[in-house]
Amino acid sequence: MLLVYTHKITPRLTYTFKHICKRILDLDVKFTSKVEDFIAHDSLKMSYTKQPLSNELFIRSHNLLFEHGISDLDISVQPWENTKGFFSTGERSDLPFDIFAASFYLLSRYEEYLPHVKDDFGRFTAKESLAYKHRFLSQPVVDVWAYKLCDVLRDRFPEFDFPNRSYKIQPVIDVPTTFYFRKKGLLRTIGGTFGDVGRLKFKQLYHRYSVLMGFKRDPYDTFKWIINKQKHCDFKFMILFLIGDYSTYDKNISVNKKEFVSLIKSVADYSNVGLKASYFALDDISILKKEKLKMEAITNRDLQAVRHSFSKLNLPQSYRNLIELEIHQDYTMGYIDTLGFRAGTCTPFQFYDLDYEVQTPLQINPYHCLDFALLKYQSELDKKEHLQKLIKEIKEVNGTFTPVFHNYTFSNLDRWNGFRSLFTLILESADEG
Structure with missing residues (x-):
C-alpha cells in the first residue's frame, strides 16, 4: 500500500x-x-x-x-x-x-x-x-x-513487488439504424423510392427492391457477422441500440416491430447490450427514462450502459441524468473526427462533478477511435497505419482500447470498404504479445 x-x-x-x-x-x-x-x-x-x-x-x-x-x-x-x-x-x-x-x-x-x-x-x-x-x-x-x-x-522501493496489468479491448458497436431498407414502413419506403428516382440513383433503387423482395440481405444487417466475431473472442462487445422515437436526428425502425425486439434479444445472448440514447434524451431525463425502461423490458436486465447520439455531451447535466437513473457506464467521451484521448487516459474512470466537488458512481469509458474519424485517411493502408499507432500507444501502458464502430460500418457500401478487416485487426491485437 x-x-x-x-x-x-x-x-x-x-x-x-x-x-x-x-x-x-x-x-x-x-x-x-x-x-x-x-x-x-x-x-x-x-x-x-x-x-x-x-x-x-x-x-x-x-x-x-x-x-x-x-x-x-x-x-x-x-x-x-x-x-x-x-x-x-x-x-x-x-x-x-x-x-x-x-x-x-x-x-x-x-x-x-x-x-x-x-x-x-x-x-x-x-x-x-x-x-x-x-x-x-x-x-x-x-x-x-x-x-x-x-x-x-x-x-x-526496489524490494516492493509491483503488480502488472494487461492490455484489454472493449469494442463498442453503435446501432442507430438497424436496417437500410427493411422494416421502414410504407410511407418511408415510398419516400425513399421517390428519392432514389429523383436523384437518379437507379442502382440504389434496384438494391432497395432486391432487399424488400427478399433476394438480398439488407446492407446494414451485419449482425450475423458481428456475432460470429463475438463467438471467437473471450471478451464481450458492447452493442448499443437506438430505440428512441423517430425524429429529425434519429431514424431507426420502431421498437414495436417484433423482428427488431427479437434481434436485440438474440444479440444480448452473446454480447453486452446497452442503449444508444436518442438526441432529445440528452436534455430530457423523462425521455431517457422511457428509453431505459423500454430496453430493460426487452432484455429483462438492468440497463448498465449508455452512449449519447452524435457523441454529444452537455457537462455536467448529461452525466447527472445517467446517475439519477442509476445507469453506471457511459461510452460518449471521445471525439468524432479525431483519433486520440479526449480525457488523456485509456483507463475507464469515474465522473467527477466539479460543481458538487464529488466523485460519482458513473464510470466513463472513453473511446479512442470512431469509425468516422478513420474515413479522413484515404487508403486502407493509411487507416491501418494510424490504427496501429493508436494500439501501440495503448499497449505501451497496458491500457484498455475502446473503439466505436457501427453496424453499417461492416456493410458492403463503398465508403466502408476494408472496415471489416480494420475491426478484425483490433480484435487480433488482444492476442499479440
Whole structure:
C-alpha cells in the first residue's frame, strides 16, 4: 500500500490519486495529514505538499487539487522525455511536473466547463482542447505519467513487488439504424423510392427492391457477422441500440416491430447490450427514462450502459441524468473526427462533478477511435497505419482500447470498404504479445 502525506485531504486529491495509483498501477493508496503516521509507515510512501518533510519521495503540489470550483488557469505545456507535461514543480520535486493536478484537469474535463467554441451540434471539439493545441492528443498522457511515477517508486522501493496489468479491448458497436431498407414502413419506403428516382440513383433503387423482395440481405444487417466475431473472442462487445422515437436526428425502425425486439434479444445472448440514447434524451431525463425502461423490458436486465447520439455531451447535466437513473457506464467521451484521448487516459474512470466537488458512481469509458474519424485517411493502408499507432500507444501502458464502430460500418457500401478487416485487426491485437 502507498501512503500519501498531504497538508489537506480533499475529494479532488483522493479521486485523482485513486485513478493513477489504483486503476492504472493497481496499487492501494491511503492518505494522512499526520506526520507521525507517515514516519511510522514502513512500505511505499510519498509526500504531496508544498515542502518535503525530510528526504522522502516528494512531489510538489500545485493548488488545483486544493481549490473549489473553476477558474481560468495559466497552463504552460512543456516537453518531458517521451511525453509532455504541465504544472511544473521545481527542482526539489522527484517529478518535474505535478502529474496529479494535470491528470485531474484532463479527467474532470475542466476545460469543457470553461468558455469555448462549440460545433453545429453543440459539441466540444478536439481543436478546442489543450491536448490538440499542444500535440499530445495522440498519447494517453495520464497513463504515461502514472508509469513515470511507478519508475520513481521502483527506484525508491526496489524490494516492493509491483503488480502488472494487461492490455484489454472493449469494442463498442453503435446501432442507430438497424436496417437500410427493411422494416421502414410504407410511407418511408415510398419516400425513399421517390428519392432514389429523383436523384437518379437507379442502382440504389434496384438494391432497395432486391432487399424488400427478399433476394438480398439488407446492407446494414451485419449482425450475423458481428456475432460470429463475438463467438471467437473471450471478451464481450458492447452493442448499443437506438430505440428512441423517430425524429429529425434519429431514424431507426420502431421498437414495436417484433423482428427488431427479437434481434436485440438474440444479440444480448452473446454480447453486452446497452442503449444508444436518442438526441432529445440528452436534455430530457423523462425521455431517457422511457428509453431505459423500454430496453430493460426487452432484455429483462438492468440497463448498465449508455452512449449519447452524435457523441454529444452537455457537462455536467448529461452525466447527472445517467446517475439519477442509476445507469453506471457511459461510452460518449471521445471525439468524432479525431483519433486520440479526449480525457488523456485509456483507463475507464469515474465522473467527477466539479460543481458538487464529488466523485460519482458513473464510470466513463472513453473511446479512442470512431469509425468516422478513420474515413479522413484515404487508403486502407493509411487507416491501418494510424490504427496501429493508436494500439501501440495503448499497449505501451497496458491500457484498455475502446473503439466505436457501427453496424453499417461492416456493410458492403463503398465508403466502408476494408472496415471489416480494420475491426478484425483490433480484435487480433488482444492476442499479440
